[in-house]
Amino acid sequence: MNAASNSFDTLIIGAGVGGSSAAKSALSCDDTQRVLLVNEEEWEPYDRPPLSKDVLLGDSDTGDFQLIDETLRAHPRLVIKSGIHAAHLDPHARTVQLSDGSVCAYRSLIIATGSKARTLDPAIVDAGVEADLLYLKTLGDALSLRRRLADAVGSRLVVIGAGFIGLEVAAAARRLGCNVSVVEAGSRIVSRGAPALVAQFLRARHDREGVRFELGAQAERISRTGPGLEIRIEDGRRIHGDLVVAGIGTTANDSLAAAAGLECDNGILVDEFCRTSEPSIYAIGDVARIRSANLAPALRMEHWQAARVMGETAARNACGAEEPYQEVPWVWTDQYDLNLQFLGHTSDRSRCVIRGDVAAGKWTLFEKDGDALVAATLVNSGRDRRTIERLIARRTEVKDDDLSDPAFDLKALLR
Numbered sequence: 207m208n209a210a211s212n213s214f215d216t217l218i219i220g221a222g223v224g225g226s227s228a229a230k231s232a233l234s235c236d237d238t239q240r241v242l243l244v245n246e247e248e249w250e251p252y253d254r255p256p257l258s259k260d261v262l263l264g265d266s267d268t269g270d271f272q273l274i275d276e277t278l279r280a281h282p283r284l285v286i287k288s289g290i291h292a293a294h295l296d297p298h299a300r301t302v303q304l305s306d307g308s309v310c311a312y313r314s315l316i317i318a319t320g321s322k323a324r325t326l327d328p329a330i331v332d333a334g335v336e337a338d339l340l341y342l343k344t345l346g347d348a349l350s351l352r353r354r355l356a357d358a359v360g361s362r363l364v365v366i367g368a369g370f371i372g373l374e375v376a377a378a379a380r381r382l383g384c385n386v387s388v389v390e391a392g393s394r395i396v397s398r399g400a401p402a403l404v405a406q407f408l409r410a411r412h413d414r415e416g417v418r419f420e421l422g423a424q425a426e427r428i429s430r431t432g433p434g435l436e437i438r439i440e441d442g443r444r445i446h447g448d449l450v451v452a453g454i455g456t457t458a459n460d461s462l463a464a465a466a467g468l469e470c471d472n473g474i475l476v477d478e479f480c481r482t483s484e485p486s487i488y489a490i491g492d493v494a495r496i497r498s499a500n501l502a503p504a505l506r507m508e509h510w511q512a513a514r515v516m517g518e519t520a521a522r523n524a525c526g527a528e529e530p531y532q533e534v535p536w537v538w539t540d541q542y543d544l545n546l547q548f549l550g551h552t553s554d555r556s557r558c559v560i561r562g563d564v565a566a567g568k569w570t571l572f573e574k575d576g577d578a579l580v581a582a583t584l585v586n587s588g589r590d591r592r593t594i595e596r597l598i599a600r601r602t603e604v605k606d607d608d609l610s611d612p613a614f615d616l617k618a619l620l621r
Contacts, residue, residue, distance in 0.1 A: 216525070224492075225251070229278075235522065235525035250273075253510075274286065296466070324457050326366070342451060359383040360384070362385045365450075367453040374541055376417050385416075394409070426439060468482050468487065472506065535550060548584075553573065558573055559571075561612060568587055571583040571585075578603050582598065
């Protein structure tokens with residue numbers, strides 16, 4: 207292969223939703239852009255939200271959530287390399303060495319390496335337990351867990367971690383007929399991602415479905431007891447199961463960037479334009495920790511919408527634009543027949559206003575900073591998302607009585 211064929215205008219490392227959206231956006235910048243998308247996984251680039259939902263339940267095939275369609279895959283200016291990873295980055299030479307031995311040059315580089323599942327401390331996991339201790343981050347993880355759950359109807363599943371991933375796994379497992387216990391070190395579920403009232407509502411739904419919760423429960427030892435497993439808690443409690451799934455957060459895949467001398471601290475540090483400490487390199491999605499006047503301190507925006515929009519923004523900026531990333535955070539979770547959508551940055555310091563009927567399971571919790579709307583949780587009320595998102599982006603001042611009145615037209619506030 208000659209040098210020209212291994213030289214690209216935009217080189218993207220990582221083919222999740224962020225990297226795939228960056229590739230699409232870069233190709234649309236002009237008619238000459240050559241783009242390389244490096245996909246570490248053996249699978250075609252795929253969307254991750256279905257992994258803990260439809261995939262576990264067997265409701266989706268892998269082709270249902272691919273990110274690159276046939277038309278884009280055949281684009282003459284796009285090269286996709288799958289099953290290989292970036293082994294070395296040289297920012298000064300503007301080259302990336304891939305695990306297949308090839309060296310690719312770039313004009314602009316976008317790092318979208320995402321994150322990996324945080325693993326339990328090996329010191330608390332006895333030998334022989336690993337085969338029944340699973341994590342959920344990749345399609346391979348989801349397919350493996352699906353097989354185990356399908357073969358384990360009536361068995362005991364222990365989920366460690368009561369964040370969104372852990373609770374989605376718990377909900378899927380209950381629908382498949384497993385007995386489920388959730389072990390959470392904190393005092394309540396989804397303590398980082400949801401307001402207390404929403405967490406209480408969600409906990410009550412899991413209770414009705416038969417999920418057992420052990421809160422304030424820090425796992426001290428996981429060992430095998432006959433055919434099953436025992437999770438010993440620091441306070442002496444013991445939880446027994448046949449299979450354990452740990453969903454205890456993620457860590458940023460920033461080692462490539464750190465080794466290349468880019469500024470990193472629990473992720474690759476970027477400015478509001480998604481630009482790293484090296485001007486020709488951008489970082490997006492779960493691996494990026496964005497510094498912005500609107501965010502203090504710098505945050506890793508670990509959700510689908512952020513990765514997609516950051517990918518589009520970084521690609522345009524790599525092509526010469528100067529657009530800041532200004533998206534209102536949006537996260538969602540599907541559990542049983544509940545769809546919960548979270549907009550903005552939730553805070554215990556916010557004042558809350560409820561709209562709708564909590565008992566009926568269709569309601570919205572608004573969060574206000576003074577009179578300004580800053581966040582909201584929509585429970586089976588997704589139709590209002592776009593309107594509320596715009597209100598939060600503008601920090602719209604609105605009366606509590608108007609927010610709480612289901613008859614009040616929220617769109618009127620945008621006029």
